[in-house]
Amino acid sequence: MLCACSGEQFKLEEPPQSPESLATRDFSASALSSRTGDWESKFEDIQVDEAESTLKEALSLNYEEARALLGRLEYQRGNFDAALQVFQGIDIKSLTPRMTKAIVERTRQRKPRSKGDVVPPGIMSMHSVSLLVEAILLKARSMEELGRFIDAAKECKIILDTVESALPIGMPEGIGEDCKLQDMFHKALELLPDLWTKAGFLDNAITAYRRALVKPWNLDPERLAAVQKNLASTLLYGGVETNLPLQYQVWGPTTPKNSVEEAILLLLILMRKVASHEIKWDQEIMDHLTFALSVSGQFELLADHVEQVLPGIYKRAERWYFLSLCYSAAGQDEAAISLLKKVAGSSEAKQTPHFPSFLLGAKLCSQDATYVKEGIQFSRRAIDLANNRYEHFRGQAHKFLGVCYGSAARASVSDSERHVLQRESLNSLNHAALNEKEDPEVLFSLGLENAVQRNLKAAFDNAMAYTEVLAGSSGRGWKLLALVASAKQEFKDAETIVDFALDEAARMDQLELLRLKAVLQVAQEQPKQAIETYRLLLALVQAQRELQAKNFQQAKNLDSEALAERKLETEAWQDLTTIYTNLSLWADAKICMDKAKLIEFYSPSSWHTTGMLFEAQSLYKEALISFSLSLSIQPDYVPSIVSTAKVLMKQSSQSVPIARSFLMNALRLEPTNHEAWLNLGLLSKSEGLLQQAAEFFQAAHELEMSAPVLSIV
Numbered sequence: 277m278l279c280a281c282s283g284e285q286f287k288l289e290e291p292p293q294s295p296e297s298l299a300t301r302d303f304s305a306s307a308l309s310s311r312t313g314d315w316e317s318k319f320e321d322i323q324v325d326e327a328e329s330t331l332k333e334a335l336s337l338n339y340e341e342a343r344a345l346l347g348r349l350e351y352q353r354g355n356f357d358a359a360l361q362v363f364q365g366i367d368i369k370s371l372t373p374r375m376t377k378a379i380v381e382r383t384r385q386r387k388p389r390s391k392g393d394v395v396p397p398g399i400m401s402m403h404s405v406s407l408l409v410e411a412i413l414l415k416a417r418s419m420e421e422l423g424r425f426i427d428a429a430k431e432c433k434i435i436l437d438t439v440e441s442a443l444p445i446g447m448p449e450g451i452g453e454d455c456k457l458q459d460m461f462h463k464a465l466e467l468l469p470d471l472w473t474k475a476g477f478l479d480n481a482i483t484a485y486r487r488a489l490v491k492p493w494n495l496d497p498e499r500l501a502a503v504q505k506n507l508a509s510t511l512l513y514g515g516v517e518t519n520l521p522l523q524y525q526v527w528g529p530t531t532p533k534n535s536v537e538e539a540i541l542l543l544l545i546l547m548r549k550v551a552s553h554e555i556k557w558d559q560e561i562m563d564h565l566t567f568a569l570s571v572s573g574q575f576e577l578l579a580d581h582v583e584q585v586l587p588g589i590y591k592r593a594e595r596w597y598f599l600s601l602c603y604s605a606a607g608q609d610e611a612a613i614s615l616l617k618k619v620a621g622s623s624e625a626k627q628t629p630h631f632p633s634f635l636l637g638a639k640l641c642s643q644d645a646t647y648v649k650e651g652i653q654f655s656r657r658a659i660d661l662a663n664n665r666y667e668h669f670r671g672q673a674h675k676f677l678g679v680c681y682g683s684a685a686r687a688s689v690s691d692s693e694r695h696v697l698q699r700e701s702l703n704s705l706n707h708a709a710l711n712e713k714e715d716p717e718v719l720f721s722l723g724l725e726n727a728v729q730r731n732l733k734a735a736f737d738n739a740m741a742y743t744e745v746l747a748g749s750s751g752r753g754w755k756l757l758a759l760v761a762s763a764k765q766e767f768k769d770a771e772t773i774v775d776f777a778l779d780e781a782a783r784m785d786q787l788e789l790l791r792l793k794a795v796l797q798v799a800q801e802q803p804k805q806a807i808e809t810y811r812l813l814l815a816l817v818q819a820q821r822e823l824q825a826k827n828f829q830q831a832k833n834l835d836s837e838a839l840a841e842r843k844l845e846t847e848a849w850q851d852l853t854t855i856y857t858n859l860s861l862w863a864d865a866k867i868c869m870d871k872a873k874l875i876e877f878y879s880p881s882s883w884h885t886t887g888m889l890f891e892a893q894s895l896y897k898e899a900l901i902s903f904s905l906s907l908s909i910q911p912d913y914v915p916s917i918v919s920t921a922k923v924l925m926k927q928s929s930q931s932v933p934i935a936r937s938f939l940m941n942a943l944r945l946e947p948t949n950h951e952a953w954l955n956l957g958l959l960s961k962s963e964g965l966l967q968q969a970a971e972f973f974q975a976a977h978e979l980e981m982s983a984p985v986l987s988i989v
Contacts, residue, residue, distance in 0.1 A: 634655075
């Protein structure tokens, strides 16, 4: 019977009729198959002539419908070339107006008809329309299989244009109960953007996705969510910026302004559907939302949606880790570390240790001296796990441990404890260097710790290795190299390094290097050149501020850089105050000091510099007040502690015990402060303790000869 549908073998007693003749009869592929299924029983129960009559009725198909059925058979067999040849025999262009008219008439609201009602002449049945729509869809599928994606997309678009012109406000309810039109149309809606994507026309694919979403086409929730998710992923990763057409911009000022914002809106809608159980949980939605909010810097919003994920999707440790990443990226390290402490807490003691959490905790704690103890614990846990399973992370764990030990050593007030911590720091960092020989961060941390401990040769070698690994592209590497050179009293070489780095460094690194250059020029007794360098630094800062004032969004995105620039500007004015003070230009020094206070009034260094200005003018009482204000802001500010002791020594001999107490406190906080040792020697000399004074002077000289022009940490 199936062979009878072939174009060559299909014979009728009457000549082929026009499409109008039989298209109005309600016969679909399903009707044909159901009737042929009953033929065997009919042969047994009725006469041959009745069977022939039934067969003729079942085969009452016009030319286009017959080709549609034959094409479907060829497609199902995988004969895509043959199927395409059959489908091309259907004159779709001439049929689409009649198909449109049939959909309009058949879906119009009217009273139910009885069986005796006659269908208006010239109107196709919905089954015929469905059969032809299926033929167009299978024709597009055949072209897709043959790699003709553009032609396939054009054929698929015919279905959408035909149905949408008939149903401009969307698909009415219940249309899919009597025929397959709705199902075929839904498949075409999903297929069209996929075809444009395969053809490489992503802008057309995005338009097709939007077309599927702007009208109610009765897509079930899961299929609708799939279209929304695919559109979001195309907008995010396609690399094509397509603004919403004006007819879709119905949200006024909150309308998405670019592809990323549109994708975020779609993904937030999908997350709401997941939360309300309209659709099933889909990890891809969360992955896309994570990427979208990350590239747009909305980490707190991402954290909110991670918290809204229903229990059971993520394990507790995984959820806390995910949230920690969000808060850390948002600059809320304290909240991130607090969450990571939960992973290491007793509630998770019986669970499988979550190694990424320990490693992240070690990293965050190594960046904040407040949490060095927790950092040491995180690092040790990470090292224990790395020895068993995560061996490739062992070097990273040792690096964080070494950095935490170094920070703990600088905060320690016990000499014996400090020496132990410094030794452990170098041991851990050297261990990390053995495991991570090409890791620039390990080399930098090792060079930094060697420089702090005044191991200048090793520090210089580490800084050079770090710079070579990064091909000279790191401003902080050049800065460390120049500081180590200045600690070796090679000021000219250090300035040459800075000049070389200025050509390669980024803008923020350039500002820091300019200040370092000015300080090196002061160390070489070149105040005029230093003043000119500071002038250039301040001009660059001012120009950047004016640029940010014109672009509010850029200024908002660069808050951290703006704070760094503010700090550099304050330090520049303070340094200029010191230069003019040394030149006895009191008025200029005061102007610069006022500029610094205008930027940051509650700055211990600003009040310390003010005190130095008063001290240079022999205004000791005013100097002491300024130093006291500095210490009231930061009680452990060592320069003000030493300067207070100096002023007390100059005032009267009765203040010597107090001055000694200040100096000893300064050395407790910063044992390598050569000025404290020098003034302690002067104090001992004034008391007649010459041997002790000589030792102090010797210590001061050795420390000064290995001191960098600026603090390394």
